[in-house]
């Protein structure tokens with residue numbers, strides 16, 4: 001068998017695609033950009049999603065309708081189109097980095113999906129929980145923060161995780177507005193070294209690792225939030 | 239303690255409450271009974287403003303919870319509500335269910351709230367369950383925790399909406415025992431219930447609700463034994479009796495027997511009496527269906543507490559007369575058994591058929 005030969009090839013590919021001309025710096029930059037856009041869009045989008053969810057679940061029609069329209073429109077437009085619209089129309093006359101435009105566009109999209117995920121989670125909580133909270137004397141807001149939200153989070157997280165992974169993968173289209181993310185970097189290296197296999201596989205692995213890390217973090221959070229039977233307490237026994 | 243004036247609540251065209259007024263002094267226990275849909279829950283939920291009625295006033299300890307601009311959460315704290323479906327906070331342990339309110343609303347120190355939480359749990363017999371999650375408890379235990387959770391807020395009034403209706407029959411008494419204990423401690427309470435015996439034991443007054451309001455109210459003995467108005471009478475009699483229509487000889491005897499058992503348990507019949515009732519029904523029906531191909535027969539089982547008797551009433555629409563008489567001629571063993579159990583059998587012809595009334599003594 002030619003095992004050593006394969007390793008030889010790998011080493012050569014590594015050398016050509018990553019080490020030569022300090023291409024690892026290029027890759028690192030791409031990685032940073034992808035992570036920045038992902039995390040930024042998830043953070044902003046999650047917050048904005050909360051606001052839209054609040055509007056969507058309001059009682060006043062004047063508040064509900066705009067939220068419904070927003071969610072409807074966003075869900076009907078392909079993400080790359082959203083991105084191009086943001087870059088060439090919405091922010092056309094504003095001089096900001098395309099990275100921020102990407103974050104804004106992805107956050108706006110993520111918010112629409114997050115809002116619906118939150119709403120489904122909140123509505124899945126039995127109305128008796130709310131009534132019990134109110135009957136005890138909690139205000140509406142307190143009832144939400146102490147009783148509804150902690151229970152809703154546990155039901156939201158599994159779906160939310162999926163949406164987060166989706167977003168990370170969707171950021172790979174930012175090349176459309178000339179942002180050099182991980183995908184774009186791989187493409188640049190390929191065009192220089194004429195090796196498609198190595199840079200693309202490398203980038204695929206990197207995407208997988210970002211997703212995996214986010215998934216692990218959220219799963220850990222989910223586990224922490226599960227109701228647990230006995231917590232150690234000093235005042236527990238007397 | 240509670241003063242209700244002219245309460246009116248409509249759901250669309252559904253006039254559930256029409257100008258209801260009532261006054262409940264401190265320490266009084268009121269049971270609310272009435273047919274389904276009469277507005278019992280609505281009435282109770284208006285008292286802590288879980289429903290907002292169209293008009294009226296409800297003063298709780300002198301403060302009108304329905305007044306525009308009323309500090310509803312604060313006035314609500316004077317009342318505690320126990321729901322049919324428990325509504326424990328599923329994400330919290332039993333103890334945390336009890337201390338959430340005191341810590342977050344009353345700003346009690348955690349240690350103080352926990353100490354009192356343990357005390358209340360012991361009071362409802364669940365001292366060992368402090369660290370369990372609600373999903374690990376039985377229905378009866380959940381409801382007792384729910385009562386303790388209300389008490390942790392030190393309410394002046396307790397409102398119960400059918401606290402035992404969602405429970406297995408075996409768990410009803412443990413919850414009722416806890417409520418009984420509260421009455422002894424002088425708590426003001428309004429209890430919506432279908433448990434007539436319990437209502438009679440614990441309450442000072444009973445409200446019978448119907449026709450959009452409190453149709454009749456009075457001391458338990460009066461409402462239960464000598465209701466003044468027609469609908470109350472019909473309702474009480476219906477609750478005190480059990481009806482079953484048998485269409486065919488191969489009817490579902492297991493279902494009927496299970497229903498009879500539930501009825502007997504509800505009225506605390508002794509086991510032997512229940513067996514006699516079931517045997518008497520079985521033998522009577524076997525005699526009835528012996529004759530050719532008869533039509534449907536209706537069975538009514540009713541209990542008269544004052545006389546300590548149980549009545550079995552069979553009504554059919556057959557022209558052929560008393561089916562027991564017919565059996566007598568054939569010297570039926572069933573008839574002998576029947577006569578050994580029941581105290582008295584009377585046959586009466588009706589315009590369309592027959593009525594057979596059997597009486598069993600409670601102590602037989």
Ligand SMILES: Nc1ncnc2c1ncn2[C@@H]1O[C@H](COP(=O)(O)OP(=O)(O)OP(=O)(O)O)[C@@H](O)[C@H]1O
Nearest residue numbers: 249250252254272273274275276277278279280281
């Ligand atoms: N949120 C609501 N919206 C519309 N109608 C309602 C609502 N709540 C209650 N109703 C109506 O009000 C009437 C009274 O209901 P309520 O629940 O108070 O009756 P109840 O006496 O408690 O009956 P049950 O013994 O079945 O609990 C019913 O006709 C019901 O359909």
Ligand SMILES: [Mg+2]
Nearest residue numbers: 278279280400
């Ligand atoms: Mg009800």
